[in-house]
Amino acid sequence: MKKTIKLISVLTIVICVSAFTIVNSNPSNGYKIGDVAEDFLLKNIDGNMVALSDYKDVKGFIITFTCNTCPYAVMYEDRIIDLNNKYASKGYPVIAIMPNDTDIKPGDNFQAMKARAESKGFTFPYLIDEAQSVYPKFGATKTPHIFILQKTLKGNVVKYIGAIDDNYKDASAVNTKYAENAINALLEGKEVKQTETKAIGCSIKA
Amino acid sequence: MKLKVLIIAILLTFGCVNKNKKTEVAIEISKMKVATHHNNIKNVDLEIYDYAGFEKFLNKQDDKIYVINFWATWCAPCVKELPYFEKLNESYKSKNVEVILVSLDFPHLYEKKLKPFIKEKQLKSKVIALDDADMNSWIPKVDKSWSGSIPATVIYKNNERKFFEQSFTYKELETEIKHFLN
Secondary structure: OHHHHHHHHHHHHHHHHHHHHHHHOOHHHOOOOOOEEOOOEEEEOOOOEEEHHHOOOOOEEEEEEOOOOOHHHHHHHHHHHHHHHHHOOOOOOEEEEEOOOOOOOHHHOHHHHHHHHHHHOOOOOEEEOOOOOHHHHHOOOEEOEEEEEEEEOOEEEEEEEEOOOOOOOOHHHOOOOHHHHHHHHHHOOOOOOOOEOOOOEEEOOO | OHHHHHHHHHHHHHHHHHHHHHHHHHHHHHHHHHHHHHHHHOOOOOEEEOHHHHHHHHOOOOOOEEEEEEEOOOOHHHHHHHHHHHHHHHHOHHHOEEEEEEEOOOHHHHHHHHHHHHHHOOOOOEEEEEOOOOHHHHHHHHOOOOOOEEOEEEEEEOOEEEEEOOOOOHHHHHHHHHHHHO
């Protein structure tokens, strides 16, 4: 009996402490350029679980934090589809992750994600970060937020963080395609010149 | 039997006519609403800047405390905290504090959404619109640490400044302002 009480109190302390740690984890302390990204296991809209390690024959990933409800994310949807169409066959598939708390943003819930992916014809997985445990590791703060990873012997190394390009309003008026430039450099075995860019986005709802 | 069909047919026709009338009325009312709305927003002045034009609002040297809040009508947490900024502007006016609300709404929605919003919420603080698509060039100029999510707020007085990529409660805002006042 005593043992049980002890166990329960220890467990309670552990739970409290870990809850506190999670609350305090500052998203801006996520991955930096050159860090190895941990693998994750998240549910796709088709019900299957997806991990980076499932992808055997890729050179890297275009991890895209996005959602249904942010107007900036919506403005970039077609460009995210284009990225996947252009680069999945070259070894850099898009993996989209929806990071918002769906109690705060019901328009981003699993059903809504399915519907959006279907109507837009997403050609890539659209995963839900249900426990909201993956986006803080990346240090994603907003949607859309892109992380390009290169698969190496030591793991998936973060090579680029930021925006897709330099004009959210008009894809035809873009001067610099940040994400494409980064992937092209990696495909050519070169270093990425512009490793980080900033763009306005909707804060991730936690 | 034939009579029954006829009666049903007549009933159905009447039903439809009735419905149509209702729809017409509804359309007329909504037209009126749109019309009055439109008249109202004509009085809303909106200064629109690119970053080069906007920069002066971040660098005034007139001993005033400026609270520059980046927001948008589509950003729920921004809209939630707007009343606190309004209250701050009102309550601390006499203490040389000015709130400027910098809208990052999409330019094609200035007339349809932003202006009606300003009118409807009766915003008293100065509202300006920042329209500059080349965000990577200007976001770091506002603050190096800004990842680009909104709401975000700069509070400054001459060369003393603080940046916040977060939501505020009124109490938190007041606490920050008091640091600048002391």
